[in-house]
């Protein structure tokens with residue numbers, strides 16, 4: 320068919336013109352820049368893994384998987400195992416997720432669902448965000464000098480009254496899992512609260528109207544509609560909070576007691592991978608460097624796995640909810 | 643506990659009211675948003691078993707009045723109403739009345755479809771579960787979906803998320819959700835404005851069907867729609883004389899009379915503008 324528009328001219332007075340060479344160049348360099356940033360991030364990750372892997376490889380060959388399933392860490396006898404550290408890392412992070420997560424989600428609900436007027440909510444939000452700005456070592460000091468003395472009577476009362484419950488099976492002598500968990504909960508609270516607040520705020524007003532229009536009370540609206548609608552974001556906040564807890568170092572090294580043992584008791588001292596690395600590296604002899612690198616790789620793998628699995632679950636659920 | 647009591651009180655008077663033919667008697671003197679007088683002098687009866695249409699220019703307070711009937715406006719902190727809205731022999735703005743109970747008796751369908759992010763089934767079952775209904779939930783869900791003319795389209799995918807439906811289907815899902823608990827009155831605020839003409843016709847059909855069992859009040863911008871579905875029509879206008887923009891009720895009557903033989907000049911002018 321003949322092109323009937325071939326003699327047509329643009330409208331007289333039209334200012335439409337193609338982008339100039341400069342504008343195209345600008346567009347192109349912007350795209351190259353973002354691509355480069357993306358590639359650089361990936362390269363950095365690969366590089367860290369590769370270097371760390373190379374340093375850890377001899378120890379991996381020497382100690383094999385037994386490294387992950389034994390408890391002893393004895394440089395004099397060249398015996399190394401990190402089961403206690405893996406256990407302590409996961410247990411403390413899980414407990415922190417339980418308490419800090421519930422607390423953080425509650426704070427997010429409290430701040431977004433009209434319980435406070437706008438100004439008070441703003442002040443409150445600022446305070447919660449400031450928790451994230453407190454340095455880890457300050458949390459550690461606060462834990463040692465304020466928290467542990469404060470909770471010790473209650474902890475020991477629990478131990479004396481209910482010693483048959485595994486969580487209370489030992490005395491709280493000083494540092495231990497319980498104070499570590501409390502501080503860790505406070506540390507992940509701002510992360511969980513901030514990200515789940517975003518999820519709550521993203522819920523359109525029309526969904527709230529739909530809930531109240533059905534005749535829900537405020538609590539029913541929150542429980543049956545608001546929380547399920549925000550569940551994707553809430554889950555993301557928990558994954559990030561968990562990731563933060565897994566890697567937390569300084570406060571835990573100060574508060575957890577650094578004892579190589581696997582115990583359910585909240586009051587006994589324990590240890591974590593990060594605190595093992597932080598407290599052992601400075602004085603580590605040449606023979607310890609390999610096992611420590613191996614431990615670092617394990618920590619990295621655990622953190623990556625949590626984020627990876629979290630992302631997959633998140634993608635899966637968000638595909639189901641469309642919003 | 644006061645909720646339970648209110649519910650019983652409302653139900654006790656339901657029988658008395660059944661004798662009369664007014665489901666909601668609104669006698670609104672003034673509605674304020676903060677200092678702004680949004681609506682004045684709106685006295686309109688929503689008659690039982692009929693469809694009452696609210697029409698009028700944009701900003702004249704149709705939505706405001708409609709949402710006052712089931713206390714939806716209580717969600718807006720600066721909202722204030724002077725006057726009475728009688729329902730089942732009580733003033734819904736009375737001291738001891740819980741708006742939650744009012745909304746369980748007076749259902750609402752909104753301008754934008756707003757299904758919950760849950761399965762189609764659970765969307766419709768929402769009100770049943772909320773009210774602690776212990777009977778045949780599946781049966782009720784199916785009945786509501788059939789009446790909302792959606793059953794055939796969704797019966798094989800009741801577990802899918804309500805948000806996966808098209809806009810028109812979502813709106814019919816919202817209607818099913820609203821009628822599943824058999825509310826006494828159904829309020830609809832421009833339920834078709836987000837929909838294409840075919841979906842609009844489907845919903846109009848649906849409203850005519852619903853009329854057999856329901857009392858409906860509907861806000862519409864579409865005059866043809868008002869003529870097609872409404873038994874009674876309330877025409878609102880805006881008064882700009884005192885520098886404000888205050889909506890008020892101009893006249894209310896049988897749809898035929900309001901459109902063919904309006905009592906007020908304002909109505910005549912508005913309709914001739916709309917139809918010219």
Ligand SMILES: Nc1ncnc2c1ncn2[C@@H]1O[C@H](COP(=O)(O)OP(=O)(O)OP(=O)(O)O)[C@@H](O)[C@H]1O
Pocket residue numbers: 675678680699700701702703704705706707718863887889
């Ligand atoms: N939440 C609110 N806060 C303050 N003013 C409001 C609010 N909602 C409505 N108004 C005002 O009240 C008046 C009536 O609004 P309303 O939404 O009831 O009009 P309407 O007749 O439904 O208009 P439309 O046909 O455009 O939907 C308008 O002047 C509007 O600006």
Ligand SMILES: [Mg+2]
Pocket residue numbers: 704705706831861
């Ligand atoms: Mg409106």
